[in-house]
Amino acid sequence: MSADQIPLPPPYRIKVVEPIAFLSPSARRDAIEAAGYNPFNLRSDQITVDLLSDSGTGATSSAQEAAAAQGDESYAGARSWFRFREEAADLTGYPYLLPVHQGRAGERVLFSSLLKPGQICVSNTHFDTTHANVEIAGGTPVDLPVAEAFDLDSTEPFKGNIDLVRLEEALAGPADVGLVLMTITNNGLGAQPVSMANLEAVRALCQRYRVPFFLDAARFAENAWLVQQREPGYQGWSPRQIATRAFQLADGCLISLKKDGLTGIGGLIGLRDDALFAQCEANLIATEGFSTYGGLSGRDLERLAVGLREVVDPLYLSSRAAQTARFARMIKDAGASIVEPAGIHALYLNAGRLLPHLSPSEFPGHSLGCQMYLDGGIRSAELGSLYLGELDESYRVVKPAPFELVRLAIPRRVYTMEHFEYVAAVLGGIAKDPERIRGYRITSAPALLRHFKVRLAPL
Numbered sequence: 001m002s003a004d005q006i007p008l009p010p011p012y013r014i015k016v017v018e019p020i021a022f023l024s025p026s027a028r029r030d031a032i033e034a035a036g037y038n039p040f041n042l043r044s045d046q047i048t049v050d051l052l053s054d055s056g057t058g059a060t061s062s063a064q065e066a067a068a069a070q071g072d073e074s075y076a077g078a079r080s081w082f083r084f085r086e087e088a089a090d091l092t093g094y095p096y097l098l099p100v101h102q103g104r105a106g107e108r109v110l111f112s113s114l115l116k117p118g119q120i121c122v123s124n125t126h127f128d129t130t131h132a133n134v135e136i137a138g139g140t141p142v143d144l145p146v147a148e149a150f151d152l153d154s155t156e157p158f159k160g161n162i163d164l165v166r167l168e169e170a171l172a173g174p175a176d177v178g179l180v181l182m183t184i185t186n187n188g189l190g191a192q193p194v195s196m197a198n199l200e201a202v203r204a205l206c207q208r209y210r211v212p213f214f215l216d217a218a219r220f221a222e223n224a225w226l227v228q229q230r231e232p233g234y235q236g237w238s239p240r241q242i243a244t245r246a247f248q249l250a251d252g253c254l255i256s257l258k259k260d261g262l263t264g265i266g267g268l269i270g271l272r273d274d275a276l277f278a279q280c281e282a283n284l285i286a287t288e289g290f291s292t293y294g295g296l297s298g299r300d301l302e303r304l305a306v307g308l309r310e311v312v313d314p315l316y317l318s319s320r321a322a323q324t325a326r327f328a329r330m331i332k333d334a335g336a337s338i339v340e341p342a343g344i345h346a347l348y349l350n351a352g353r354l355l356p357h358l359s360p361s362e363f364p365g366h367s368l369g370c371q372m373y374l375d376g377g378i379r380s381a382e383l384g385s386l387y388l389g390e391l392d393e394s395y396r397v398v399k400p401a402p403f404e405l406v407r408l409a410i411p412r413r414v415y416t417m418e419h420f421e422y423v424a425a426v427l428g429g430i431a432k433d434p435e436r437i438r439g440y441r442i443t444s445a446p447a448l449l450r451h452f453k454v455r456l457a458p459l
């Protein structure tokens with residue numbers, strides 16, 4: 001292998017570390033039982049490798065922490081806001097920007113101003129809080145992913161796209177469409193990217209039918225990287241140029257900056273329409289904070305201003321994508337299958353395939369997630385019938401989810417390859433003897449966003 005073919009290591013080294021816990025098998029058993037077999041109820045000091053979420057869980061850089069020391073905490077007109085706004089405006093091109101403390105706050109503010117009760121919001125796939133906030137605003141969320149998204153083994157490059165034929169039918173049909181919202185990358189469906197061609201086509205349709213087009217752009221940089229790698233015509237573009245082009249195509253955006261903002265907290269609403277901006281701003285001031293901080297501290301805004309630059313660095317994105325790709329190979333070598341092709345922020349295990357002896361009503365994804373905790377202290381998130389299935393009043397599954405998946409989310413700049421080797425080894429142990437794994441039943445569950453607070457017991 002010549003020197004220029006050798007894969008590069010991550011473009012950073014570790015300066016500050018945080019200890020992680022190694023509980024005994026019996027302590028893990030007690031912990032998960034006390035948590036009602038819901039990983040959201042575990043304490044972080046009961047976990048060895050935490051792959052529950054990539055949201056707000058990344059490591060910040062020394063440059064971000066140095067900037068944070070400059071944080072201006074003035075109630076109004078803080079320097080930190082103007083620094084952040086300049087970066088965000090340069091990246092997105094939107095003339096109107098509002099800070100929010102996280103993505104879902106932006107969803108609430110935007111939908112309550114833009115959506116009228118009875119309208120529908122059409123998306124490639126709504127994220128769970130997005131889905132809930134559309135409903136809270138009196139709207140109906142409608143997901144129209146492309147058919148390839150439902151073939152988990154297909155290696156089509158842009159399985160995050162929206163189905164353009166069905167989108168046009170929805171826009172031309174009798175329902176009143178309040179907005180079209182494209183989630184990049186598509187977190188609800190396997191972290192799959194959306195192509196620029198698809199975004200361009202959505203824009204053209206939205207213009208023809210005069211419907212606002214928004215991006216839910218939590219992973220705008222990772223989507224841009226996958227476009228550069230996979231979409232013909234973009235190889236000469238930088239990830240930043242691709243991201244900016246995506247923002248340009250839309251009328252506005254919602255961004256949870258806890259992902260590609262490379263910070264623990266933060267969010268953003270970007271708009272072109274001044275009347276909508278005025279409405280959102282009033283709502284923001286009443287519920288989040290004044291429009292130059294929106295629930296964030298000056299220190300957060302400073303970290304974000306630096307994070308928005310660091311996240312589009314091609315060296316960073318290429319090393320993050322390579323880390324996920326290597327983790328995917330290790331998992332497959334260990335005998336488990338994942339949703340193909342691997343994206344960047346998470347891998348999705350096909351629990352239905354690994355545990356065919358469990359029916360959807362025994363929650364195979366949840367069983368696999370619990371077993372990974374019991375065997376190795378690994379925390380993950382179920383994305384199957386527990387999360388998406390329809391249940392009756394006694395919590396019996398009346399309509400299963402289309403797939404039984406487990407999401408292994410990958411925090412940014414946090415874990416080393418040894419952590420991923422460990423996770424793959426634990427999964428390998430499960431894959432050797434899957435029959436030993438039992439199912440679960442629900443003992444209590446809330447009506448909205450069930451997976452966060454549900455409690456279960458082993459069957």
Ligand SMILES: Cc1ncc(COP(=O)(O)O)c(C=O)c1O
Nearest residue numbers: 055102103104127187218256258
């Ligand atoms: C695609 C997408 N949209 C919105 C959100 C909500 O963002 P937040 O968790 O910052 O409220 C998330 C969070 O994971 C997400 O992945």
